[in-house]
Amino acid sequence: MAARAPKQWPLTRHETITSFENWRQNLEYTLSLDPNFSKFLERSVTWTKKTADNPLRGFTDDSDSVPESLRLTAVQRAAQLELMLGQIANFCPVISRNTIVKNSTSLSAIWQAIRLHFGFQSTGAHLLDFASIRREHDERPEDLFQRLMAFVEDTLLTTDAGISHHGVLPSTNEDMSPTLENLVCLHWLSLLHTGLPALVKQRYGPELRCRTLASLKPEISQSLASLMDELRSAEDAQVLRSAAASFSRAPSRPAPTAGRTQPPVGTAAGQPRTAAAAGRSAAAAAAGGDRRTQRPARSCALCKAAGRPESDTHFLSRCRFLPASDRRFMAGIRLIAGCDVDADFDEPEDDDPVSPTPADEH
Known part of the structure; x- marks a missing residue:
């Protein structure tokens, strides 16, 4: 006794190549178990469309060379074909029934019509x-x-x-x-x-x-998680480097420090500038020679929020009031970026980080 195939299921509106092939092969196996249908499953078997002028779809009566027990008339063969096509149409409700029962000319044409409906026709x-x-x-x-x-x-x-490939049809399946x-x-x-x-x-x-x-x-599939983690870590480091480099190159004027007064525009140390000196300064600034005009303004958000007058004399990373854990985190960012932002500004040797005042300690 031949093994039975899994119960045939109907096609849905959403199918993939894999799900369609599973459906097709299961249906072909189920049809092959019936001797009335198995002869139509051969790839070489074709028929014509059913019309009023061609109700027998091109079939003829079997010759006398066929054993009498197997001999069929054209009417019988056409009836068996339509029974098989009806079974296929029953499990394919997504396309018109007449497309399968009346207008098909071979099994390959039926499969191509279904594939065309789902958008993966073989072309x-x-x-x-x-x-x-x-x-x-x-x-x-x-x-x-x-x-x-x-x-x-x-x-x-x-x-x-x-x-065809370069005008030649394949002689074997690739x-x-x-x-x-x-x-x-x-x-x-x-x-x-x-x-x-x-x-x-x-x-x-x-x-x-x-x-x-x-x-x-x-092997690649087994280590895929670690490979993806390595790529994400490299991307995060690259983002930090880019952010730190952009910050270090950002041009801004230094803010005036507490207790100091800025000299008037056009003077240096309270003395009027000559036209030649002014021209030389402008040329140097245009050439990028004045490095201090490129340094960001010193500002400590922690001291500024507390109202300390020293808020514009140092950066947040140099503040003594910054918790040790935050200071280590910011130092780590500078190491990843490959530069120490504060070290690029030629800090005076005697500029120590701000020490807590008695008022701040209370």
Whole structure:
């Protein structure tokens, strides 16, 4: 007794290549168990559309060479075909019933009509949709890889697809080559993260000398979480470096310090400036020679909020009132950025960090 296939299920409005192929193969197996339908499942069997002028769909009576127990008339054969097509239409409610029962000419034509409805018809243009595949929200990396593999396997050339390559129809069904499988793995890594291919090349360089990328895919999948964490850490460090570099290059005028008065514009130390001296100063400033005009204004948000007069004599990172934990955190940021912002401003040797005053201690 032949094994029964799983109970056939109807197609829904939303199907993928994989779900459609599962549905098709299960239906073909179920139909093959019936001897009245199995003869129509061969790829070479075709028929014509059913019309008023052609009710028998091109079938003729069997010749006398066929055993009498198996001999069928054209009417019987057409009736068996329509019964089979009706069964297919029962499980395919998403397209018109007449598309399958009356207008089909072969099983391949039926499958192509269904694939066209879902947008993955086997054509030369279908391969271009590969570029539009993206990782969906909360999609596991393995699910994305299997979706890519199913898409590529579906685009392989077959003898009954009617697609030619350089004007030649394939004589055999195409198999996935190792190079094509490697390219699928490469595209999978790029979709997960643009920097992942380079990191995999660096991490698995010795193994890749004698093994293909596809053969290393199981090892890459197992260490994928650590690889992604490494890439995210590198991105965070790059953001901190960029932010610190932008801050250190930001031009601003130094704020006046407490107890000091700024000399009037056009004078130096209370003395009038000559036209030549003013010209030289302007040229030096234009050439970037005056470095102090590029330093940010000293300001301590902590002292300013407390109303201390020393708030404009130091930066927040130099403040004695800053908790030790925050001071260590800011020092870490300067180390990651590769520079000490405060050290770039030529602090006087005797400029010590602000010490707490008796009033502040209370």
